[in-house]
Amino acid sequence: MSTLSGKNLVKKYGKDTVLKNVSVDIETGKIYGLIGRNGAGKTTLLSLLTAQNPATEGEITLDGQPVWENEEALSHICYSREISPLTIFGPNTTKVKAYLATAKAFYKNWDQAYADELVKLFNINVKKRINKLSKGMLSAVTIIVALASKAEITILDEPVAGLDVVAREQFYKLIIDEYAATGRTFIISTHIIEEAANLFERVIMVDDGKIVLQENTEELLSRAYRVSGDSAAVDSAVSGFKSYNPENLGNHKAVTVLANEPVDSFGESVQVEPVQLQNLFYAMCVDTRKEA
Amino acid sequence: MKKSLATRSNIYYAVTGLKLLGTVGACVLIMVAEFFIMYYGDDELFKYQMNTLVMLAMMFLVMFNGIFSLYSANWTDSMVLSMGARRKDIFRGQIIKTVVAMVLGTGVVIAAMYLTDQMDHLRIVIGMAIAAFPISALFYALGHKIRKFGKMGFVVIIMAATIGGILFGLNAATPGNPLAAFVRNLNTGAIIGIAVVLYLLFELWAYKLNKKSMVH
Numbered sequence: 001m002s003t004l005s006g007k008n009l010v011k012k013y014g015k016d017t018v019l020k021n022v023s024v025d026i027e028t029g030k031i032y033g034l035i036g037r038n039g040a041g042k043t044t045l046l047s048l049l050t051a052q053n054p055a056t057e058g059e060i061t062l063d064g065q066p067v068w069e070n071e072e073a074l075s076h077i078c079y080s081r082e083i084s085p086l087t088i089f090g091p092n093t094t095k096v097k098a099y100l101a102t103a104k105a106f107y108k109n110w111d112q113a114y115a116d117e118l119v120k121l122f123n124i125n126v127k128k129r130i131n132k133l134s135k136g137m138l139s140a141v142t143i144i145v146a147l148a149s150k151a152e153i154t155i156l157d158e159p160v161a162g163l164d165v166v167a168r169e170q171f172y173k174l175i176i177d178e179y180a181a182t183g184r185t186f187i188i189s190t191h192i193i194e195e196a197a198n199l200f201e202r203v204i205m206v207d208d209g210k211i212v213l214q215e216n217t218e219e220l221l222s223r224a225y226r227v228s229g230d231s232a233a234v235d236s237a238v239s240g241f242k243s244y245n246p247e248n249l250g251n252h253k254a255v256t257v258l259a260n261e262p263v264d265s266f267g268e269s270v271q272v273e274p275v276q277l278q279n280l281f282y283a284m285c286v287d288t289r290k291e292a
Numbered sequence: 293m294k295k296s297l298a299t300r301s302n303i304y305y306a307v308t309g310l311k312l313l314g315t316v317g318a319c320v321l322i323m324v325a326e327f328f329i330m331y332y333g334d335d336e337l338f339k340y341q342m343n344t345l346v347m348l349a350m351m352f353l354v355m356f357n358g359i360f361s362l363y364s365a366n367w368t369d370s371m372v373l374s375m376g377a378r379r380k381d382i383f384r385g386q387i388i389k390t391v392v393a394m395v396l397g398t399g400v401v402i403a404a405m406y407l408t409d410q411m412d413h414l415r416i417v418i419g420m421a422i423a424a425f426p427i428s429a430l431f432y433a434l435g436h437k438i439r440k441f442g443k444m445g446f447v448v449i450i451m452a453a454t455i456g457g458i459l460f461g462l463n464a465a466t467p468g469n470p471l472a473a474f475v476r477n478l479n480t481g482a483i484i485g486i487a488v489v490l491y492l493l494f495e496l497w498a499y500k501l502n503k504k505s506m507v508h
Contacts, residue, residue, distance in 0.1 A: 087367050106372055
């Protein structure tokens, strides 16, 4: 098992600090979900981990070896990012065929047969120019590059943006099938959390340039609860726990609780429900300042 | 067993140099067709065509080489960097692209001149080929910088190129063509020396910018 590590990462753009002393460990053989609000620092973190952008401070290693400008480390990583239909010079007139040919040239383990199969599956016209593709087709090309790269650690940044529900389900199935067949590591950054949550063995949540949690998804959700009932009863039941996003409606109150360990009971006077990952994420992002 | 990353990068950029040549070749063919239509029946058609085409071919080579270099920093290089290329391979690749395009392109032009007994402009052709290297390095460095200035940077480059073109044209229209006379009288060693120094300075600048380049 390998580990892609980022230690004490800081990234500044001018006076703006986008990542604030972030440390993360990615173990191979797992599917990670990377979630966070727009501008939280997800893409920046992924760029640093894959040496696509230089860190202001900190180090990034793969099995102890620096990733920066390291052929061996880079050969194990694929970060397939969102393709822009525009460049600073105007429309991106690169043909899909040329884009995939470049991927073939640079990814050591590129599987052309698999790429061809995926092109057919997503119904992509490879002779089309990138600026003529719809948002969904651009996402499909991103997915094709990621999967056909056959890289040990494969990162997809918002891969389902613009995809219809059928294509999204196809994508999730492809990931599961590929993971089952090869044990590749996937890191998927997405805003459509609820659909993808079942895939994630581990979840990393980024907020305001910091990692607020990186945990096993099942274990995390086993400690997350939605507690509701009479305001006083809820306050009494959740005292001593981290609670987020309190919602009041008259005397009725509901809060999201993230305990340190699974809780057997919050008492008879409140109702307790399990929390989905998306709802936990929402609650934590909306109000991250309420702690025990 | 797949070739090393360095080798794959070198091949990619050598192919880019060939694509650049193809672009220039297409432009030259269009000019050939245009001149043929314009000057058909003229006794001096062949000689006039050859002189003009040699100059245009070299001009297109130098120009497109510079344009490819300008584009690379923010477009194609960003793309290959996002696919696992190393910055040092990209930097070396830019040099390979220029060498492939200029050596092969200039070779084709000189061969055409030799076969048609039009070797009068050999010195200018070689001079333009040499000049392409520092121009390419300069434009590559500018390509890195241009992101900061956006479209205004383009406007400045276009204006500078336009002014240069006007001055060149005025000079060519002036009896005796003072610029050409000046160039002809320059010491060849001095021309090469200046080109090499400028090339090394611009490549050093480009290297420093390339070291910290980011995927956009």
